[in-house]
Amino acid sequence: MVTFVTVCGVLFTIGFFLYALSAVDNRSLDKKEKIRKAKDDLFRGADPKKVYSKEWNPDVPRPRLCPVCGTMLRKDEFLYAAISSKINSEGKKQAQIYGCKYCYLQLEQDSGSIHNKPEEQPEL
Numbered sequence: 362m363v364t365f366v367t368v369c370g371v372l373f374t375i376g377f378f379l380y381a382l383s384a385v386d387n388r389s390l391d392k393k394e395k396i397r398k399a400k401d402d403l404f405r406g407a408d409p410k411k412v413y414s415k416e417w418n419p420d421v422p423r424p425r426l427c428p429v430c431g432t433m434l435r436k437d438e439f440l441y442a443a444i445s446s447k448i449n450s451e452g453k454k455q456a457q458i459y460g461c462k463y464c465y466l467q468l469e470q471d472s473g474s475i476h477n478k479p480e481e482q483p484e485l
Contacts, residue, residue, distance in 0.1 A: 430464035441465045 409428045417423060425434040434440075438461060445455040459465045 427461035427464060428458055429460035432461055432463045434461055438462065 409426060409431050411417075412423055412426060413428065425436070425438075426432060427434060427440060440461055441459040443457050443459070445457070447455070449455055462468050
């Protein structure tokens with residue numbers, strides 16, 4: 362009987378230790394996930410070369426982003442561009458895209474103030 366109680370005690374101790382170890386590990390994973398989500402929320406950009414490439418899946422809608430700086434744009438944000446009055450050999454007018462309000466006007470993403478140099482966006 363004493364052996365049975367001893368084995369049960371050892372198994373209970375091992376189980377409690379493994380549970381505590383996994384709880385600590387889950388807590389650290391939750392912290393890392395919160396940090397990653399905060400970074401994702403701050404970063405509003407993507408690589409325009411990947412989005413506008415021919416390999417893009419046609420079933421997935423393309424995100425609206427600036428082809429100059431890669432900043433994600435809402436539906437009410439637009440690009441600054443100029444269309445040439447001349448018609449090229451293909452019968453089309455040439456458009457020159459200057460960028461969005463973040464790279465062309467150099468506005469910060471959070472406020473409407475102007476700064477000297479636009480922030481470089483990390484690549485995805």
